[in-house]
Amino acid sequence: MTQLDELEFENVQIDRHGPLAVLTVNRPKALNALNAETLGEISAAVDVIVEDAEVGALIITGGGDRAFVAGADITEFKTLDGVYAGRELSLAGQDVMHRIATLPIPVIAAINGFALGGGLELALACDIRVASTRAKLGLPEVTLGLLPGFGGTQRLSRLIGAGRALDLMLTARQVGAEEALSMGLVNYVADDVLSKSREVAESILKNAPIALSLVKEAVRRGLDTTLDAGLEVEADLFGLLVATKDFGEGVDAFLNKRRADFQGE
Numbered sequence: 001m002t003q004l005d006e007l008e009f010e011n012v013q014i015d016r017h018g019p020l021a022v023l024t025v026n027r028p029k030a031l032n033a034l035n036a037e038t039l040g041e042i043s044a045a046v047d048v049i050v051e052d053a054e055v056g057a058l059i060i061t062g063g064g065d066r067a068f069v070a071g072a073d074i075t076e077f078k079t080l081d082g083v084y085a086g087r088e089l090s091l092a093g094q095d096v097m098h099r100i101a102t103l104p105i106p107v108i109a110a111i112n113g114f115a116l117g118g119g120l121e122l123a124l125a126c127d128i129r130v131a132s133t134r135a136k137l138g139l140p141e142v143t144l145g146l147l148p149g150f151g152g153t154q155r156l157s158r159l160i161g162a163g164r165a166l167d168l169m170l171t172a173r174q175v176g177a178e179e180a181l182s183m184g185l186v187n188y189v190a191d192d193v194l195s196k197s198r199e200v201a202e203s204i205l206k207n208a209p210i211a212l213s214l215v216k217e218a219v220r221r222g223l224d225t226t227l228d229a230g231l232e233v234e235a236d237l238f239g240l241l242v243a244t245k246d247f248g249e250g251v252d253a254f255l256n257k258r259r260a261d262f263q264g265e
């Protein structure tokens, strides 16, 4: 099995800091635009991260000091011909975003600059978004005669509501970090986005890992169904957690006024 530390890619860099992995999309000359190679590398990296029991949280960020990710690589659009090729590109991008969204560990987008088009869609696939004060976020696909095809039409509407999402998608305007915060598009704004993301990750990592994973699952599955069905999912997952050793540890730690030592069991 490939180890995380052994991975070597052209456009993606993985760093490990104990239980925290940092995935950097690293094509600064193209503002980290997602060409096919980079999408494939992100996907491969995520596959290895999911297998690595030592990794408890992931931060995704962009290389260089200007961009998180400035979208899908527009230079590759020139070779797109026809409905079928367009649909395949969209499905391929959606698949990568889905892999990130369904990772069993918390994922934080450290948005260190432009997060446009597929770049914002990448951030939307993460659980928590931290934006730099210099960040610019938007879905400008209609300026190219496209729509956000890496999950943006669906995830943005679910996150901030259809009205706000349609405003961003139809005007193609870019919003700064403070406006993004006010509309719930990002969770935090910080000067040092990586350090803030690490701080958020560390506070998450104090908690029980299986509980974190099932919180994600409950929210994700609930968004795709009715309230009644979502409440069923919640009760099922709650039941599973009550059967974990970590639940016993958490309750015992509370009652004995000590810090819990969760093992992910």
Ligand SMILES: C/C=C/C(=O)SCCNC(=O)CCNC(=O)[C@H](O)C(C)(C)COP(=O)(O)OP(=O)(O)OC[C@H]1O[C@@H](n2cnc3c(N)ncnc32)[C@H](O)[C@@H]1OP(=O)(O)O
Residues within 6 Å of the ligand: 029, 030, 031, 033, 070, 071, 072, 073, 074, 075, 093, 114, 116, 117, 118, 119, 140, 141, 144, 146, 147, 148, 149, 150
């Ligand atoms: C399903 C998903 C669809 C999509 O994601 S569609 C794409 C959505 N994204 C966009 O439309 C954004 C495209 N980029 C821009 O509008 C601009 O860039 C910025 C506003 C982000 C920054 O502008 P400035 O400061 O003037 O920089 P610069 O000279 O345009 O960019 C530096 C280099 O980066 C390349 N680049 C930027 N974004 C992309 C991209 N999305 N695809 C391919 N290349 C990109 C440029 O071309 C250029 O390169 P060079 O130095 O060789 O001229």
